[in-house]
Amino acid sequence: DSGVTQTPKHLITATGQRVTLRCSPRSGDLSVYWYQQSLDQGLQFLIQYYNGEERAKGNILERFSAQQFPDLHSELNLSSLELGDSALYFCASSVVGGEGAAFFGQGTRLTVV
Amino acid sequence: GENVEQHPSTLSVQEGDSAVIKCTYSDSASNYFPWYKQELGKRPQLIIDIRSNVGEKKDQRIAVTLNKTAKHFSLHITETQPEDSAVYFCAARTRTGTASKLTFGTGTRLQVTL
Numbered sequence: 001d002s003g004v005t006q007t008p009k010h011l012i013t014a015t016g017q018r019v020t021l022r023c024s025p026r027s028g029d030l031s032v033y034w035y036q037q038s039l040d041q042g043l044q045f046l047i048q049y050y051n052g053e054e055r056a057k058g059n060i061l062e063r064f065s066a067q068q069f070p071d072l073h074s075e076l077n078l079s080s081l082e083l084g085d086s087a088l089y090f091c092a093s094s095v096v097g098g099e100g101a102a103f104f105g106q107g108t109r110l111t112v113v
Numbered sequence: 114g115e116n117v118e119q120h121p122s123t124l125s126v127q128e129g130d131s132a133v134i135k136c137t138y139s140d141s142a143s144n145y146f147p148w149y150k151q152e153l154g155k156r157p158q159l160i161i162d163i164r165s166n167v168g169e170k171k172d173q174r175i176a177v178t179l180n181k182t183a184k185h186f187s188l189h190i191t192e193t194q195p196e197d198s199a200v201y202f203c204a205a206r207t208r209t210g211t212a213s214k215l216t217f218g219t220g221t222r223l224q225v226t227l
Contacts, residue, residue, distance in 0.1 A: 002158075031213060033215065035217075041219075042217050042220050045216060048212065048214065050212070055213065056213060056214045090156065090157070101147060102147070102159075104158070106155070107156055
């Protein structure tokens with residue numbers, strides 16, 4: 001167990017819908033990262049938050065947004081969903097300022113039908 | 114931005130043999146290089162990491178080497194076992210203050226055969 005918790009584990013939804021994925025980082029970690037992993041693909045960096053503020057951005061679509069709350073949990077919002085958005089979405093956290101190792105949650109498998 | 118290339122994409126070795134996976138990175142500002150192991154449908158798990166001020170690090174059967182000049186780093190697994198079969202990802206981190214981006218390679222599927 002990495003200490004990073006993601007909910008839900010599985011999500012099935014229809015095209016055009018909106019979903020919210022939730023992540024609770026390890027105790028004491030201020031940085032949260034979101035990654036997308038499509039079938040048999042690598043890990044695509046979406047976005048990083050540090051202590052409530054966006055700090056780094058990757059290839060995140062405009063239909064996607066994220067935030068980190070005062071209690072440090074983070075949410076990834078995916079809207080106007082398309083079939084191609086079906087993927088595993090991972091959250092990871094690391095200690096202050098992104099220093100040190102990043103530990104991953106178990107992921108949310110999103111299926112868009 | 115950072116670009117990480119990883120080779121080979123698939124690797125098959127016999128049990129007991131060694132496996133080597135190589136990665137190159139493009140951004141000389143990258144200063145931290147972790148390796149993750151991912152089993153099917155599971156989370157990537159950190160297996161070893163190295164910082165830019167170190168040339169080599171070893172942990173039992175796993176070792177990582179870093180050549181900053183050439184911008185490449187490698188994972189070495191000795192005495193492979195069937196449970197080593199998984200997808201391995203290298204990564205490079207670029208950090209500016211509290212902004213941190215961990216860029217992953219495309220992964221190597223390692224198959225250890227009996």
